[in-house]
Each structure stands twice: as structure tokens, then as C-alpha cells.
Amino acid sequence: MRKSHGVVPLAGLLAAASTIHANADGAMLRAVQSLDEPRGYCLDIAGAGPTLDLDAPLQAHTCKGESPIDDQLFEADAQAIRASEHDRCVAVEALEPGQPLRLRACDGSRLQRWRFEGGQLRPGSRSELCVALAAARGEPWGTPRLVSPAYRRQTLALADCGATVAALTEFRWLEPAEVPRSRADTARDGMPFDLAVSLAAFGHEFDGAIAQQTAALYAPQPRVYEPEEIAVTKDLAYGPHERQRVDIYTRARRPAEPVPAIVVFHGGGLIGGSRAATTNVAEYFASLGYVGVNGGYRLAPDAKWPDGARDVAAAVTYLRDHVAEYGGDPRRIFVAGISTGALHAATYVFRPELVPADAARAAGAILISGPYTFDFAAAGRGELAYFGEDRSLWPSMVVNGNVSRTDVPVLMTTAEWDNARYTKAYAGLFHELVTEHGVTPRYFQSLGHNHSSQLLSLGTRDQSVSSVIVDFVERTGAR
Structure with missing residues (x-):
């Protein structure tokens, strides 16, 4: 025994x-x-x-x-x-x-x-x-x-x-x-070995089937918090559409002082996805003592550009007015998004002219593997449904090449196993911010991860991604 x-x-x-x-x-x-x-x-x-x-x-x-x-x-x-x-x-x-x-x-x-x-x-x-x-x-x-x-x-x-x-x-x-480890090469230590092998086997390819297989790999992973630690209020409406909803997660025993709030938006290729994919993210942030918010948004074809960014703005504005009821600090609301969620968050952050003038401003943004632009010669079903079929307008709709605001602190990440669609979009946006606007956002490559595993890892023993996000939140001041 x-x-x-x-x-x-x-x-x-x-x-x-x-x-x-x-x-x-x-x-x-x-x-x-x-x-x-x-x-x-x-x-x-x-x-x-x-x-x-x-x-x-x-x-x-x-x-x-x-x-x-x-x-x-x-x-x-x-x-x-x-x-x-x-x-x-x-x-x-x-x-x-x-x-x-x-x-x-x-x-x-x-x-x-x-x-x-x-x-x-x-x-x-x-x-x-x-x-x-x-x-x-x-x-x-x-x-x-x-x-x-x-x-x-x-x-x-x-x-x-x-x-x-x-x-x-x-x-x-x-x-x-x-026993604490003493090795210097510890950058990949957080990810369990079997997960690292499985994710590497997928390579740089990513589609719906791989997303499902990745989610299945993470489903049995032990969590670093217990469900009874978390309280949740679901389906709070920030707009009239059924997808304009947020779920707010807090510790069952809230901190005495106001805390940062982090609202996360899921991916789904512009035409799919739901809050169910990012529940773990909001739960994990709540377990740390933050207010974790799981945000939804309208999907194409019901939604057309730039409705995604406007939904992000509306959600942040709703939280500015209500997050104090849950122990949150209205001056420290961070937006986070993965894939399409990152596109909509980036559009909201970098192109304020596209959202209502009275929309709340985020304290910071965490942009995870977003398609901030796309291959105009090979538009997919999601791009056509959201951006429309007038190709002459596409260059003016994407984030890359159209940045008009740079005063919101930003953390950008890509995954080691992301494909070129995401790494090229990130590289182009980063280059634009540095060379044309003189700002350098924080950047992190999620070692060992693929496109969707980055956020799936939050709340597990693998803190390689979550620790970087927490560091960014803790070191970013109130707006």
C-alpha cells in the first residue's frame, strides 16, 4: 500500500x-x-x-x-x-x-x-x-x-x-x-507528457475534428479548483439577441476589495461556437479571486461585420455598469478572446470608430490566436457569411492595416502548433503596431499547444498559458 x-x-x-x-x-x-x-x-x-x-x-x-x-x-x-x-x-x-x-x-x-x-x-x-x-x-x-x-x-x-x-x-x-525541479529547461514542464505527444501528433493542421479531439484530451484532466468554490449567475442579457448573454463567475466567498474582471469570448470560425467552450476559463479566473465572465456574441449570417466587435463593446459596457454587483472593479475589465473571439476583441480594441462612441473602454486585451486578417484569394464560408461577398471591401474590414487606436494594453499569443493562417495574421498585426504606431504589445508563444488547447489548459495543472495571462492582468493598471 x-x-x-x-x-x-x-x-x-x-x-x-x-x-x-x-x-x-x-x-x-x-x-x-x-x-x-x-x-x-x-x-x-x-x-x-x-x-x-x-x-x-x-x-x-x-x-x-x-x-x-x-x-x-x-x-x-x-x-x-x-x-x-x-x-x-x-x-x-x-x-x-x-x-x-x-x-x-x-x-x-x-x-x-x-x-x-x-x-x-x-x-x-x-x-x-x-x-x-x-x-x-x-x-x-x-x-x-x-x-x-x-x-x-x-x-x-x-x-x-x-x-x-x-x-x-x-x-x-x-x-x-x-521536490522542486532544478533544471533550467523547464519551459514545457507544465504540460503532461501524454498531452504534449498527442497535440504534437496533430501537427499544424486544425479543423473541427481536431478541435473535438483536443477537447476530449482535456476533459478528464484534473482541475486545480473545486466546483463548490465557484458561484455563477447565468444568461445575463447585454442585448436583445439570444446570443448576447454573459455568465458571471465569482468565488463563493468574494474578496472584500474590488477585483479585476476578465470576459472571454469563444471561437468558432465566425459561424459557430458557444460559451460552453470557454466555461473553464471563467471558472478558473473566478477560482483565483477575479470575476470571470463567459461572453457570447451573435454569429454570421445573422451577424454581419462589424457586429462581433459591437457585441464585445456592448458586453464590456454592460459589465462597466454591473460588475461591481459581483465584486468586480469597473475600471479593470479585461477582454480575452480565442480565434474568432480574438478577432472581435481586436476589432473592438484597435478600431473604436466601429463601435458606439459611448462604449466602455477595456483595461486590457488578451488576444489568443486570432485571424486578424485572412487570405482574400481563399475566403471560406465563415468569411463570406460575415464580411460579405464584395471583395473590394475586405481590406478595409480586417484589423491588419486599419489600426486606429493603440492605447489599450495588449497581450497577444499564438500556439506552437498554430497553422500559418494565425501566425501570419499575428505577425502582420504585430509588425504594424511596432513600425507604424511605435507600440510593442506583449507576446507569448504557447509551447506545446495547438490552436484550442491554449484556453482548454486553464484550470488544469498546466499553468504555462494561465500564468502569463495572470501576470498581464496583475501588471496592467486600471483604465
Whole structure:
């Protein structure tokens, strides 16, 4: 059965041996005090991987958050401490001070019997002795490429407990998941490996079928919040059309001070999509203490350019007038959109002449993989339904080439697996903003993600996208 002790000191754990048989994953034995190593010192077999030396004395080594970690995995087995992956037990050659710890074939002898007393690992038949680190400072030791700071190590041996500083003799169990990573190449660490492989397999292609498969990949992912933490008020009308609705999410116990509000608009190729695709986004923002808003808008062919931007403006104006009722700050309303939602949000932000003059101004915009322009020679069904069939008007309708306002702070993202339709549109708009208007919006490439997984990841353990959005919101002032 799996150990349940986690970070609890080891005192008394071996006294109830039948309850602490560890599974094959094992755990780590860490010195309670960090001493000169913030990551802590763990019981360690010399070497690692192909250089592992099972016959060398055991040592105290920086607790590792990177594979391989089989050299630091141990488990309590009756009165023995067993190396989980190597079927050997911790032993000494003699029950005397100064004796180093070693690994030997498990035989149940008194040289392999241990008990914990007051957080100290003591020989079963010599309770005045205990395992101790040699000193308060270790020495730099072999460190893999890209790991920083360098690993450190110390020697371990039996010592007279009464004559040894307690900080050098106290240990506790540590689950591997508790150990912070030390590698420098951590940009992709947030995404689970199986998701990264699946998304990469789709490549740069993206269509409705891939969108459905991507959503199916994320549906079972654990959430970092519980449903009971969230309160929601649904179907609030900001206009007469049935799609001109917002759902407002807050923490069940709202913060005392007004908080930013973030309204997100879904994608769907101008003619499809719904708020159901972005529920997780509003929920996640609410779980953080913000007001999360899930916004709808009219679709083509019922809606024609620039109705999408006008719906965004109307929703923000509604929130300006009502968000305080939900604990939100009317001066800090952010618009966020993905794909078509980003197009409509960008049109609202960068082309104010297209929306009513009294429309509320957003505090900032988060634009995720938007089609800010399109290939005029290959217009699709959505473009024809929304922009109309008069091709001569298209260049004046898109965002690219028509920016007239740049005073709203903007964060733009694209996905690593976005196709050229989105990366070219982003690149053109970014170039226009920098070269023609002298402004540089923030930009982030969502590593490992495809077009729709960027927002699907919000609320999961993958914080690679959400952390950037939160940083932008927190560092953008009120309008």
C-alpha cells in the first residue's frame, strides 16, 4: 500500500511496520534541516544511471527533482530500509560510530535493523547511535547539464546521538513530487507528457475534428479548483439577441476589495461556437479571486461585420455598469478572446470608430490566436457569411492595416502548433503596431499547444498559458 506519511517526521513509523509497506515507487529520506542546501539532503546511492555504484557507501545528496531518481528511492519494510529499485537493504559493517551506511543483500540481520525514534534513524540494537550527516556544509558534486544550482553532497555515518548536533541527525519521508525541479529547461514542464505527444501528433493542421479531439484530451484532466468554490449567475442579457448573454463567475466567498474582471469570448470560425467552450476559463479566473465572465456574441449570417466587435463593446459596457454587483472593479475589465473571439476583441480594441462612441473602454486585451486578417484569394464560408461577398471591401474590414487606436494594453499569443493562417495574421498585426504606431504589445508563444488547447489548459495543472495571462492582468493598471 502507498505510504501516507508524506512530509511527516519519521518518528515511530517503523513501530507499525504492517502499515508502512511502500509500493514500488518508494519515497525519499530527507534531512529535516536544509542546512546549506535549500532543496535538502536526501539519502543517496553514489552515482546515477549507468554510473550507479551499489557497493559504494551511501551519501547525503541534494534531493533531486529530475530523473533518474532511483538512487534516492527507499521504503520501510518491517525493520529494514530497502532501496526500492535495487532489492538491497541499508546496512553497516559494524555497530560503531563512524561506520558508513551501505547497501547489502537483505538478510534481516541486526546490522540491517533500524527504527525511528524522535525523527532519528537508529540501529535496532544500539539506540545510543544514529545516522548523521558529517557537517553543516556539503561540497559541490556531479551535476547533470542544465541543472542549476549545482548539486551538493555530504558523507553519512553512524554517530553518537548525544554528542551530535540534532540538525545533522533528523530525517523525514519526502514524496518525489514534493521536490522542486532544478533544471533550467523547464519551459514545457507544465504540460503532461501524454498531452504534449498527442497535440504534437496533430501537427499544424486544425479543423473541427481536431478541435473535438483536443477537447476530449482535456476533459478528464484534473482541475486545480473545486466546483463548490465557484458561484455563477447565468444568461445575463447585454442585448436583445439570444446570443448576447454573459455568465458571471465569482468565488463563493468574494474578496472584500474590488477585483479585476476578465470576459472571454469563444471561437468558432465566425459561424459557430458557444460559451460552453470557454466555461473553464471563467471558472478558473473566478477560482483565483477575479470575476470571470463567459461572453457570447451573435454569429454570421445573422451577424454581419462589424457586429462581433459591437457585441464585445456592448458586453464590456454592460459589465462597466454591473460588475461591481459581483465584486468586480469597473475600471479593470479585461477582454480575452480565442480565434474568432480574438478577432472581435481586436476589432473592438484597435478600431473604436466601429463601435458606439459611448462604449466602455477595456483595461486590457488578451488576444489568443486570432485571424486578424485572412487570405482574400481563399475566403471560406465563415468569411463570406460575415464580411460579405464584395471583395473590394475586405481590406478595409480586417484589423491588419486599419489600426486606429493603440492605447489599450495588449497581450497577444499564438500556439506552437498554430497553422500559418494565425501566425501570419499575428505577425502582420504585430509588425504594424511596432513600425507604424511605435507600440510593442506583449507576446507569448504557447509551447506545446495547438490552436484550442491554449484556453482548454486553464484550470488544469498546466499553468504555462494561465500564468502569463495572470501576470498581464496583475501588471496592467486600471483604465
